[in-house]
Amino acid sequence: MADAMFVGLSILTIGSAIISLESKELLYGGIALAVSLLGIAGFFVILDAPFVAMFQIAVYVGAVAVLVIFTVMLVRSPNTVTKRETVKRKISGIILSLAFLALFGAFIGNSAVSQFSFSDAVPAVDIKEIGRELLTYYSPVLIVLAFTLAGAIIGALALARREDIEEKNEPAK
Amino acid sequence: MNQPSDFLIIAAVLISIGIYGIVVKRNALRLIISIELIANAVNLVIVAFSRMLPNPQGQVFVLFSIAISAAEVAVGLGIMIIAYRFYKDIDVTEYKNLKN
Numbered sequence: 259m260a261d262a263m264f265v266g267l268s269i270l271t272i273g274s275a276i277i278s279l280e281s282k283e284l285l286y287g288g289i290a291l292a293v294s295l296l297g298i299a300g301f302f303v304i305l306d307a308p309f310v311a312m313f314q315i316a317v318y319v320g321a322v323a324v325l326v327i328f329t330v331m332l333v334r335s336p337n338t339v340t341k342r343e344t345v346k347r348k349i350s351g352i353i354l355s356l357a358f359l360a361l362f363g364a365f366i367g368n369s370a371v372s373q374f375s376f377s378d379a380v381p382a383v384d385i386k387e388i389g390r391e392l393l394t395y396y397s398p399v400l401i402v403l404a405f406t407l408a409g410a411i412i413g414a415l416a417l418a419r420r421e422d423i424e425e426k427n428e429p430a431k
Numbered sequence: 432m433n434q435p436s437d438f439l440i441i442a443a444v445l446i447s448i449g450i451y452g453i454v455v456k457r458n459a460l461r462l463i464i465s466i467e468l469i470a471n472a473v474n475l476v477i478v479a480f481s482r483m484l485p486n487p488q489g490q491v492f493v494l495f496s497i498a499i500s501a502a503e504v505a506v507g508l509g510i511m512i513i514a515y516r517f518y519k520d521i522d523v524t525e526y527k528n529l530k531n
Binding site: 261264268271272275276278279284287288291294295298301302304305306307309310313314317318321322325326329330332333334347348350351352354355356358359362363366371372374375376380381382383384387388391392396399403406407409410411413414415417418420 | 433434435436437438439440441443444445446447448450451452454455456458460461463464465467468471474475478479481482483485486487488490491493494495497498499500501502503504505506508509510511512513515516519521
């Protein structure tokens with residue numbers, strides 16, 4: 259059975275995930291997204307993965323959620339309040355998500371996954387082992403990932419650049 | 432003690448919330464939030480199985496996945512900002528240049 263910590267974290271995560279989509283103000287949605295990502299980091303701590311939890315907090319809560327909140331602030335106010343959705347679309351969305359949930363629940367209930375269990379006998383994954391994997395077998399992946407991140411950041415900067423104010427900043431000839 | 436299927440159910444609920452957001456919401460920022468929720472649910476499943484086996488490679492893949500989705504969000508928000516500059520709106524139904 260699930261313990262109290264797990265139940266609390268799941269209520270926090272799922273509740274703030276719903277709030278992040280359903281809140282009227284987009285700014286509160288961004289903050290609720292940060293709380294939900296923190297809840298996922300808590301799940302990682304429960305699963306004996308403190309390094310991944312730290313990475314999650316640093317990248318998701320520290321960068322992604324803050325980036326979303328900054329974008330909310332860049333966009334003018336009438337756009338940050340949700341317009342009314344059509345009821346038909348809302349109902350079909352709820353039906354689709356419930357159908358997915360039922361399908362996935364049937365998969366979990368009927369497969370051997372429900373008989374798996376975490377054993378306390380085997381020790382949790384050591385952080386040193388993760389570092390060794392990252393720097394030996396997966397080191398090409400790490401390098402490619404670094405270039406991907408750099409390329410994405412440069413691409414985002416180039417996309418968001420404004421061409422119309424460029425002439426003003428150039429020195430007079 | 433928690434079982435792996437508990438974490439799978441939590442991940443399934445998060446994915447279905449994300450699907451609901453993608454289907455219903457038309458605000459570009461909400462779509463990005465939904466995509467983030469789905470990506471996080473997948474990471475949760477991978478870490479749960481990595482704890483069960485136990486195998487460090489699952490956690491290594493989750494680290495890669497987190498970095499990739501950070502890059503994806505940066506590009507997505509950059510595209511959204513220029514779209515806002517063109518259309519003065521972040522509602523995706525207003526972006527009609529690619530239609531027809």
